[in-house]
Amino acid sequence: MFDLISQSNPAPQPKELRPHQVRAVEMIRASLAKGNRRVVCQGPTGFGKTLTAAKIIDAALAKQKKVIFTAPAISLIDQTVEAFENEGIRDIGVMQANHPRTDRLAKLQVASVQTLARREIPDAALILVDECHLGFHVIHRLMDERPDVFFIGLSATPWAKAMGLRWQDLVIPVTIGELIEGGWLSQFVVYAPDVPDLRGLKVQAGDFAEAQLADVMGDAKLVGNVAQTWLAKGEDRPTLCFAVNRAHAAQLQAQFERQGVAAAYVDGETDAVERQRLNRLFREGCIKVICSVRTMITGVDLPVSCIIDAAPTKSEMLHVQKIGRGLRVNPGTEDCLILDPAGNSLRLGLVTDIHHDRLDATEKGAKQERKPKAEKLPKPCSQCGVLHAGKVCPGCGHERRPVANVEAKDGELVEVTGKKRSPTMAEKQRFWSMALWMDRDRGWRPGRARNLYRDRYGVWPRGLSDVPMFPDQAFFSFEKSRRIAYAKRKAAVRAEVARQDPRSSSPAALIRQVPEVNGGRSGGS
Known part of the structure; x- marks a missing residue:
């Protein structure tokens, strides 16, 4: 020894x-x-x-x-x-x-x-x-x-x-969770937009049949949504995008480029010289997204802070390896954004929740013992869409509450009702103080902090002290989600304007009708 x-x-x-x-x-x-x-x-x-x-x-x-x-x-x-x-x-x-x-x-x-x-x-x-x-x-x-x-x-x-x-x-x-807690790996947030319906797909060698999977994920709407979601949430981060096969990766690259995003394509036949060139352009920020087919899963040491997983899989190993490409801590982007249109995190669990403490010992020809899924599969937060399996959303701070007042009768499905917890004055004061700090720090227009408060609680701030307080991550995430929602509403109005006769209404006037998120007039008191 x-x-x-x-x-x-x-x-x-x-x-x-x-x-x-x-x-x-x-x-x-x-x-x-x-x-x-x-x-x-x-x-x-x-x-x-x-x-x-x-x-x-x-x-x-x-x-x-x-x-x-x-x-x-x-x-x-x-x-x-x-x-x-x-x-x-x-x-x-x-x-x-x-x-x-x-x-x-x-x-x-x-x-x-x-x-x-x-x-x-x-x-x-x-x-x-x-x-x-x-x-x-x-x-x-x-x-x-x-x-x-x-x-x-x-x-x-x-x-x-x-x-x-x-x-x-x-x-x-x-474990991955312990490395994140120790600061050796980055924190991450997962969204699962536009998850496809994979029911009925064949399974070959333990995973989805590639041909059928490519047909599903190659749908023009899904491909377009991948790029649109990145534009809305991706924050222009250096990104790896995993595709089902070569054709799907090429589709995704082309879609990003149509949206004005500098994107590259890599597969198993991309030679070393070309890879080095693309890696250099990626590090320099000249390329924002690399679309690949599994080839960027191991041995990659790039400053990645966003993962797009557009390749559904039944393999926990492949799922964890892909997400792992974005978990290294990089200066300036110490967290990782994961966009999971494949829905792998919903089916298999968050990578911090997948764990096996022994090696598989299935004999050749025998059916492999079904591995238990992560103890708690994540679900989207009802407020901001972040996937999590806990009680409090890491994105916006929304707290899931157990359902009360459930009645059950044999053979019947009954409506589930429950009381919604009212926020305490201390919680309201904390939020208002953080909004005031953001107002002062970013030079918001008059009334924006008040509107942000109303977005959160449905009422105007009353009886609160005007003492600023540095925001926590939940506040930053909520404020960001409101800006994204506003941007989407503006985009929807622009689309509507484009469909209308330009002589019938002014595009600028229509867009001004969109209620600005935590902006505009302060309203009543």
Whole structure:
């Protein structure tokens, strides 16, 4: 067994392991000490698995052990080598065609699984397998041929069928929710607009049949709604958009461009040079949306703060991997907006609620045990549309209340009625104070704070103190939702004007008739 934390070969200016990374190393070491030789470490997006792997590798190399690190794609080789070198690891060889770093005598060999399948594989005491949930045949063969070798698997979603037949143990040092609470991953908000009806679609290999799914999601109205929703809610954020197939991705790209949004298209055949160019334009803000077909799900390190998931799936693994692309904390956009027209969060749960504490051990040919869904599936907030499974909406602060006064009779459906809780004066004062702060900070026109208060409570502010107070997130979200609603009403009026005879009414006059959200005259007192 390896001593996974070694001081004998320190890397130059090494990064300090975060607490959850230290815990991961300790948990892997404890599992190996129990006699396990094939251990999977679950590390969510942003966990820092490459750094964790580097520390494990460094410890093994210090003991003169040979190591192989496998990446899931050839495109990830160079960035993996660079990451290891940044941690002071120098004795690296690359197994890939005529790669300039080819060195068969190097103690650490970095290879893609595709290359391993075509090469004579050197001896090694330790093999680390990135994205081990993908179930690579060559790795399974190595496990059969080399029972004495230590295997450490790394995955954000180690929930694939039959993984437990190959791997002996699963360690979970941290969850997505814990990383968010610790500030290592960003907070997120989910909306599920225009969710399609998927009833009757065939299921193939455990997921929706792609041809039928593409027909549903490729409907012109749905495609158009994706772009329109992004324009209304996307805040011009750098965005990844996941599509069903190539044709659907191309449709979405074209729709964004028709709306004046700079968009790009990426699929599995996009070469490395083109990807680098698009990534550079994306980082520079010249491209706002990249539409792709699964290819941007792993190995992506871009400043993404909005995810559009337009590809329905029954796979929890795929769902979590996609959303994970937007959860890294990026300067200036420390939160993530998730637009889910596919409805995956409604069917499968929020990514913070999906959890499995053991590997699946379904035998070949047997039906996989139905995995329990997230304990509480989210529902849209009745006030702002944010998906959540809790009591209080994280978007606008609206509180769900249990239904009272329910009567039931055998064989009958009865109407459900209940009393609506009245807001307290303290809640009203808090809201009014935050509106006053916003009024002063943003230089609102007279009466806008009063109208915003009326939007929230249906009455004008009375008997309250005019003391400003810095707004909380719920207030910011409510105020933003009112502005969006106003913009939509204006757009609807413009559309109506376009249908009318220009001589019959003035477009400007019609638009002025739209009640401005928390704006205009202050009204009565």
